[in-house]
Amino acid sequence: MSSSALAPEWLTSPADPNDLAPGVWPASASRDANGVLVIGGVPATALAREYGTPVVVIDEDEARSRAVRTRDAFASAAARRGGDARVYYAGKAFLSAEIARWMVDAGLRIDVCSGGELAVALAAGVAPSHIGFHGNNKQVWELERAVTAGVGTIIVDSLIEIERLAAITERLDVTQSVLVRVNSGVHAETHSFLATAHEDQKFGFPLSAAEEAVARIRELPHVRFAGLHCHIGSQIFGVAGFRESASRLVELHERLLAGGEIPLLNLGGGFGIAYTRADDPSPIEELAEGIVGAVADECDARGIPLPTLAFEPGRSIIGTAGVTLYEVGTVKPVRVQTPDGERDRVYVSVDGGMSDNARGALYGAQYSARLASREGMDAPALVRVVGMHCESGDIVVDHEYLPGDVTPGDLLAVPATGAYTVPLASNYNHVPRPPVVAVRGGSARVIVRGETIDDLLARDAGLDTETGLAAGEGEG
Ligand SMILES: *Cc1c(COP(=O)(O)O)cnc(C)c1O
Numbered sequence: 001m002s003s004s005a006l007a008p009e010w011l012t013s014p015a016d017p018n019d020l021a022p023g024v025w026p027a028s029a030s031r032d033a034n035g036v037l038v039i040g041g042v043p044a045t046a047l048a049r050e051y052g053t054p055v056v057v058i059d060e061d062e063a064r065s066r067a068v069r070t071r072d073a074f075a076s077a078a079a080r081r082g083g084d085a086r087v088y089y090a091g092k093a094f095l096s097a098e099i100a101r102w103m104v105d106a107g108l109r110i111d112v113c114s115g116g117e118l119a120v121a122l123a124a125g126v127a128p129s130h131i132g133f134h135g136n137n138k139q140v141w142e143l144e145r146a147v148t149a150g151v152g153t154i155i156v157d158s159l160i161e162i163e164r165l166a167a168i169t170e171r172l173d174v175t176q177s178v179l180v181r182v183n184s185g186v187h188a189e190t191h192s193f194l195a196t197a198h199e200d201q202k203f204g205f206p207l208s209a210a211e212e213a214v215a216r217i218r219e220l221p222h223v224r225f226a227g228l229h230c231h232i233g234s235q236i237f238g239v240a241g242f243r244e245s246a247s248r249l250v251e252l253h254e255r256l257l258a259g260g261e262i263p264l265l266n267l268g269g270g271f272g273i274a275y276t277r278a279d280d281p282s283p284i285e286e287l288a289e290g291i292v293g294a295v296a297d298e299c300d301a302r303g304i305p306l307p308t309l310a311f312e313p314g315r316s317i318i319g320t321a322g323v324t325l326y327e328v329g330t331v332k333p334v335r336v337q338t339p340d341g342e343r344d345r346v347y348v349s350v351d352g353g354m355s356d357n358a359r360g361a362l363y364g365a366q367y368s369a370r371l372a373s374r375e376g377m378d379a380p381a382l383v384r385v386v387g388m389h390c391e392s393g394d395i396v397v398d399h400e401y402l403p404g405d406v407t408p409g410d411l412l413a414v415p416a417t418g419a420y421t422v423p424l425a426s427n428y429n430h431v432p433r434p435p436v437v438a439v440r441g442g443s444a445r446v447i448v449r450g451e452t453i454d455d456l457l458a459r460d461a462g463l464d465t466e467t468g469l470a471a472g473e474g475e476g
Contacts, residue, residue: 005338005339005340005341005343006336006338006343006345006382006399007382007399007401008399010276010278011276011278011399011400011401013380013382013401014380014401017370017376017379017380017401017402017403018031018035018370018371018375018376018403019370020037020370020415021274021276021277021368023274023277023279023281023320024274024275024276024277024279024320024368024415024416025039025320025323025415025416026039026040026059026061026062026320026321026323026415027059027061027062027065028040028041028059028061028062029059029323029415031375034374035374035375036372036373036374037370037371037372037373037411037413039057039059039323039439040057040059040060040061040062040438040439040440040441040442040444041439041440041441041442041443042057042439042442042443042444044057044325044372044373044411044413045372045373045411046444047325047437047439047444048325048327048373048411050444051435051437051444051446051450052434052435052450053325053326053327053350053351053352053411053434054324054325054326054327054350054351054352054356054434055324055325055434055435055436055437055450056322056323056324056356056417056418056421056422056434056435056436056437057322057323057324057325057436057437057438057439057444058099058318058321058322058418058436058437058438058439058447059321059322059323059438059439059440060102060321060438060439060440061440061441062320062321063099063102063317063318063321063418064102064105064106066284066316066317066318066320066321067087067089067102067103067106067107067108067317068106068107069284069285070087070108070284070288070311070313070316070317071087071106071107071108073284073285073287073288073289074086074087074288074292074309074311075087076288077285077288077289077291077292077293078292078306078308078309080292081292081293081296081306082306083292083296083306083307083308083309084308084309085288085292085308085309085310085311086109086308086309086310086311087107087108087109087310087311087312087313088108088109088110088111088132088310088311088312089103089108089109089110089111089312089313089314089317089318090111090269090312090313090314090315091110091111091112091113091117091120091121091314092111092112092113092117092314092420092423093314093315093317093318093319093418093419093420093423094314094318094322094418094419094420094421094422094423095110095112095117095120095121095423096120096436096447096448097120097123097124097447098124098438098447099318099447100120100121100124100125100126101124101125103317104124104125104126104127104130108317109126109130109131109132109152110126110130110131110132111131111132111133111134111312111314112131112132112133112134113133113134113135114135114142115139115141115142115145118131118133118142118145118146118149118151119145122149128149128150128151128152129150129151129152130152131146131149131151131152132151132152132153132154132155132179132266132310132312133146133151133153133154133155134155134157134181135155135157136157136158136202136203137157138154138157138161140164140168143161143164143165143168144168144172147165147168147169147172147174147176148172150174152177153177153178153179153226153264154176154177154178154179155178155179155180155181155229155266156178156179156180156181156213156217157181157203157204157205158205159212159213159216162178162213162216162217162220162223165178165223166220166222166223169220169222169223170221170222173222174222175221175222175223175224176222176223176224177224177226178217178223178224178225178226179226179227179228179229179264179266180204180205180210180213180214180217180225180227180228180229181203181204181205181228181229181230181231182204182205182206182207182210182228182229182230182249182252183198183199183201183203183204183205183206183207183230184199184207184230184232184244184245184248184249185197185198185199185206185207185248186199186232186241186244186245186248187199187201187232187233187241188232188233188236188240188241188242188245188270189233189234189235189236190235190236190237190272191237191238193232193233193236193240193241193244195241195244203231204229204230207248207252210228210252211252211255211256214256214259215259218259218260225260225262226262226263226264227253227262227263227264227265227266227307228249228252228253228256228262228264228265228266229266229268230245230249230266230267230268231267231268231269231270231312232245232268232270233270234269234270234272234315235270235272235273235315236270236271236272237272237279237280237281237282238282239282239286239287239290239291239294242267242287242290242291242294243290243291243294245267246267246291246294246295246298247294247298249265249267250265250295250298250299250302250304251298251302253265253304253307254302254304257304262307263307263308264307264308264309264310265295265307265308265309265310266309266310266311266312267291267295267309267310267311268311268312269311269312269313269314269315269316270313270315271284271287271313271315271316272315272316273315273316273319273320273416273419274320274416275365275366275367275368275416276366276367276368277368281316284313284316288311291311292309295309314419314420315419315420318418318419319416319417319418319419319420320415320416320418321418322415322416322417322418322419322421323413323414323415323416323417323418324352324356324357324413324414324417324421324434325372325411325412325413326350326351326352326385326396326411326412326413326414327350327351327409327410327411327412328348328349328350328406328407328408328409328410328411328412329349329350329351329388329408330347330348330349330408331346331347331348331349331406331407331408332346332347332349333345333346333347334346334347343382344381344382345382345383345384346381346382346383346384346402346404346406347383347384347386348383348384348385348386348402348406348412349385349386349387349388350385350386350387350388350396350412351388352387352388352396352431352434353386353387353388353389353394353396353431354387354389354391354393354394354395354396354426354428355387355389355425355426355427355428355429355431355433356421356422356425356433356434357396357414357417357421357424357425358421358424358425358426359420359421359424360393360394360395360396360397360398361391361393361394361395362424364398366397366398366399367396367397367398367400367414367415367416367417368397368400368414368415368416369383369385369396369397369400369402369412369413369414369415370402370412370413370415371402371403371406371410371411371412371413372410372411372412372413373409373410373411374410375403376402376403376404376405376406377403377405378403378404378405379403379404380401380402380403380404381401381402381403381404381406382399382400382401383397383400383401383402383406384397384398384399384400385397385400385412385414388429388431389428389429389431390429391428396414397414422436422448427451427456430453430456432450432451432452432453432455432456433450433451434450435448435449435450436448
């Protein structure tokens, strides 16, 4: 019986539905003699026993080595062109104190985009001068906190924000470096990019309005214009979109040089990762070479110095380091009518879902999955892994082949869940958010504690959380 008509074109039935596709899993992922998935030297079964499921497992060496590799790739690409490059880890992908420290150890700086993320970075001991602060509607208290803490750069997003910053820096009598976020009209995603005169989105100044913003900043005694910033999208595989955007940015950068020196140019993040075996992201060294080369060529052609370049990857550093473990609760074949006749799709329900990984429900993101507690024996069956929430869009892995003997009690691992899962987690259906556990060299430790139902009840102001009774109950 073939279920192929239900599978998307990019997904083919694997020869071995227990294999671990290279590039999708952390480099340390393997199976032990019993077929148990091992990450960072720790068996999935041991992790589930100790921490329960779901649990988000972060391979610390994978995160650290990707950070180092990224920093080296951009630094050496820039050095080959006689320049310099900085790498900021985009904290919005997943920030915790531990992760911030790993990034600092690797020589990265940290980007934040809220007062909360800023608080984490500062509490983790990140040097304020190595923090960049983003956002299209930073609150006045957030700007004040950032300026007071001495963050290295604030990326300004509107004329109103420039005036707010002018008032704050004047009142505090400090000078703040800023970058001007530009909307280059280029939006890129995976294999394609769109280049228009004006991109229809909320971030940054259109190219045509950036000069006015820079001119205003240059009038201000306490705000220093340090350069332009642009971020063209996410999960991008090639350099073409970056090249187009860089060319537009360098043209503007050159015009602005008439008004004074510009030390920096920040080209954002957005480098893609493999979520399934169908994804083929370029190595970061290739991207770095291509993007830095494009900017350097553009500067050479214009006879202007190459500014210090900055990049802000999030997903490409932390995404592949994460693997989420779930326990299978139910397995249910569903007959589906297709143009080629009836087919079976096996629905595999796990003990988490859109509350710990919203990306499927939010973006239709594709993932892959493998049995983690054993190797399956049966031939591959087309499955859809779904969560436990009261929502039909609660899909964890839309299309995958798993061994046909997948059964309740099996542990299921979903790779590439390190980025944009924990930060987007919710308590939908009053489901507590899972713990995050770092694994390395055969040992594991919690880096973000999981929630309990008591944690959730504690927020409910209609309950007396001391006694566990409803407010008003048990009085008099
Ligand atoms: C989201 C974001 C990033 C990081 O994007 P990734 O796709 O995770 O690399 C970098 N810079 C800015 C301004 C962003 O908004």
